Amino acid sequence: MAYSYDAQNIFAKILRGEIPSAPVLETEHSLAFNDINPQAPVHVLVIPKGPYVCYDHFAMEASEAEIVDFTRAVGEICKMTGVQPGEGGNGFRLIANAGPDGVQEVPHLHVHVLGGRVLGRMLPPAG
Ligand code: 5GP
Numbered sequence: 001m002a003y004s005y006d007a008q009n010i011f012a013k014i015l016r017g018e019i020p021s022a023p024v025l026e027t028e029h030s031l032a033f034n035d036i037n038p039q040a041p042v043h044v045l046v047i048p049k050g051p052y053v054c055y056d057h058f059a060m061e062a063s064e065a066e067i068v069d070f071t072r073a074v075g076e077i078c079k080m081t082g083v084q085p086g087e088g089g090n091g092f093r094l095i096a097n098a099g100p101d102g103v104q105e106v107p108h109l110h111v112h113v114l115g116g117r118v119l120g121r122m123l124p125p126a127g
Helices: 010-015 055-061 064-081
Strands: 023-026 030-034 042-048 092-095 111-115
Touching (some): 010 030, 023 064, 030 064, 042 064
16 A cells, blocks of 8 residues: 555644744755654654655655755754764664554654663563
8 A cells, every 4th residue: 555645744734834843954855853842852853855654655765865865864963963972972862653553643754863861772571
């Protein structure tokens, strides 16, 4: 089943300027802004400007230019927020939730860049 993109999702509205956001980075194909409900001192969302529902949709259908731009934007956010472990930062976690099992709230691809504190183990043990 192909993905169907809901153009009324909140990040689509942010991209169209219908809802205010304070971008921390904008590139040709990507936008990054702080999460409205931060889970850590650093909690930035990086989204592609194109209509991709989740990571695998983007990975399979985005152009190489979009993929490179998005990947570089994530790297730039790590640099801007000072979390890069290779540059003296304390590290970070990238999360891309997808679908019901991934508990994705907003159906527009976004990567969470989390850092600024010890984030704990990735998941509780499988029950
Ligand atoms: P998900 O669960 O889909 O991976 O995460 C969606 C994220 O979007 C949540 O962390 C939530 O706090 C954030 N979010 C939802 N609505 C808005 C909004 O209007 N502005 C911003 N900046 N973040 C939002």
